[in-house]
Amino acid sequence: MTKLSVNINKIATLRNARGHNRPDVLQAARDCERFGAQGITVHPRPDERHIRYQDVRDLKPIVTTELNVEGNPTPDFLDLVREVRPEQVTLVPDAPDAITSNAGWDTVRHQQQLMGIVQELKSYGCRVSIFLDPDLDMVKAAVGTGADRIELYTEAYASGYHHNREAAVAPYRAAAELAQQLGLGLNAGHDLDLDNLAYLKQQLPGLAEVSIGHALICDALYLGLENTVQLYRRQLV
């Protein structure tokens, strides 16, 4: 089974536009779970333009599925996850000024740094996942970091899907097979949507989890959150 973790960053973007508490991020998390989400993902960024560090603290006690906290392991981010101890931490090498995540780790270059961080986070009981491009050398070097899983960065798959989906998924299938042979669990995310999700799931046996935010929240504007979460779940059976 592939689990659906709903990324609620965009709920926070909308809330922050007015400075009050509408929509309520915590209620949105509860509702996503009630509608079928099997996890809640947040990606606090240093400027707190959507999810704030305090949201992450507030979400931990109310999320009943799994809280997945994504981000660059800066000192502030590490202090946050030390305090909150989410079920999963996904390490993402995004620059502070990045509009959104735009690359996976160079696990060859950063293996030592990641090794120390992964070891510490695992000692708190967090599952640790490393955000990666579908590059076989990066997958091999990810093993040496001690991470439990990798999250394949699916932007290139999503952007190539409508042109040639077989070609778009091929590097992901190779990376997924290698990761699982090497004992790494497999997550995927970024720009997944109702068009491209089912094919990815079909092509990547063993895919443990997808985290989806932007497209899902956009779809919910038209289809409603309950219906949308269920539609995404149905792509994953």
Ligand SMILES: CC(=O)[C@@H](O)[C@H](O)COP(=O)(O)O
């Ligand atoms: C790691 C990843 O792909 C997601 O966290 C994505 O970057 C969402 O972040 P934003 O909502 O800030 O675009």
Ligand SMILES: NCC(=O)COP(=O)(O)O
């Ligand atoms: N890890 C990917 C994620 O959480 C959501 O990415 P997107 O669906 O907002 O592109």
